Amino acid sequence: MRNINEDTITQAVLASMDDRCDSRLRTIITSLVQHLHSFVRDIKLTEAEWLKAIQFLTEAGHITDDKRQEFILLSDTLGLSMLVMALNHKKPTHCTEATVFGPFYVEGAPEYENGADIANGARGEPCFVSGQIRGLDGTPVSGARIDVWQSDEDGFYDVQRSSDGSGSAAHQARGRLYSGIDGKFQFRSILAEAYPIPHDGPVGRMLEALGRHPWRPAHLHFMIVAPGYETLITHVFRDGDKYLDSDAVFGVRSTLITDWVEHDPGVAPDGTKMKKPFYTVNYDFVLNPAEVHA
Template structure:
């Protein structure tokens, strides 16, 4: 290990992994070192730039907590999240495409029955959402568990709001089940475009490279059913001006749908609405798991 120089250090670091018993870990670490060193050589990284990078990553860690995941934002905005997701979620063409998870999923979301209002007072125009969960063969999937979450009309998720006691009140977020034929419906609010949190290091990075922080309007869905792969996806609102420049590169054309505008009246479930309202109908097709295929 003596007299290592810039030409020999890469192989020296790789050789240090020789006793690693985890073959996959050794493969990943070897490639990581090779690419990191190649990057440093390619751009002739300066010490000042390296220290700035360390400071940036430190700031990303400091702002991250149980309500804000800056590392996910960083991965999302660099396209890494979508790349990893795409590599690991290849599906038949008739199945609903997956997209990024995002940093605002919450485990243990409030439970709702079909037809109930998940908005719980969130700001936004009323919206009626319905659809069906099916398998790739066209079969209805009964009792699928459906997690849904979205921002309010101001572009904030519930976890970004705290009450006077510092607690989160869950709004525009819920978990429900499809019925015996796979159908589901719920009441919520209209999806609106919003910026990702950009008051931290990731936001400063975006500004430095001349990028905006906006995401097109969408609903998040996570759908689980025995015998099928879990689907994590969005449904995007057609016509949104950020569809072609989503800051996290998550848009897929098959995931774009129309939110229909209606004058005051009655929704399909009998919900009487005295202001203009919207409806979204979207079906999801799940891929069978290997054990079920």
């Protein structure tokens, strides 16, 4: 490995890997090294630019903690998250499309009965959400585990808010429930609003330098898990939002857009007498059967 130069270094790096290493790891690293080296040669990367890139990644690491994942934001805003999602979740035409997971899912969300209020004091106009979960053949899926989460009207998720004094963030506009025997579900939350992704860190500075905005169109996050079916991670987007065609993380799909219907004061779907206007949204999910391996 002596006298390596710009023409021979790529092969030298590839040759340094032990033949006994994991074959998939070898495939990934081989392609990564080849593409990185080609990229550097193609743009004739300067030492100053290389150092700036290292500093950018270092800052992303420093700002990442248990409430903020800057590397997911970076992946999302470069379209990488959506590309990986699309490659790994190809579905039949009539199945609900998957989209990006996002950085604000948390384990341990509270469980609720169907029809419950999951807002838990989150700021926003009242909204009643309903739908049905079915298989590709139209069969209702009962007992499906439904995780749902969203931001409040100020554009913040509960994990971005200050703690409730107990040392952990209070769960708001987030919860877990299960579909009924007919595959149906319903809950009360708040109106979905557009919001900017966190842009006070290195990813935000990158977007600004590129002349891009940090906004996401209004949406609800869903993760649906049911035996015999592929797990579905997706959003439901609010029709009419001005950012539907310029989502900062490239997650919008036309099949995931639906109407949020505004209602005058009156009786809500759960029988509650509402003294102010409220919204309803209904969306049905179609799950893809899981592959059966012999």
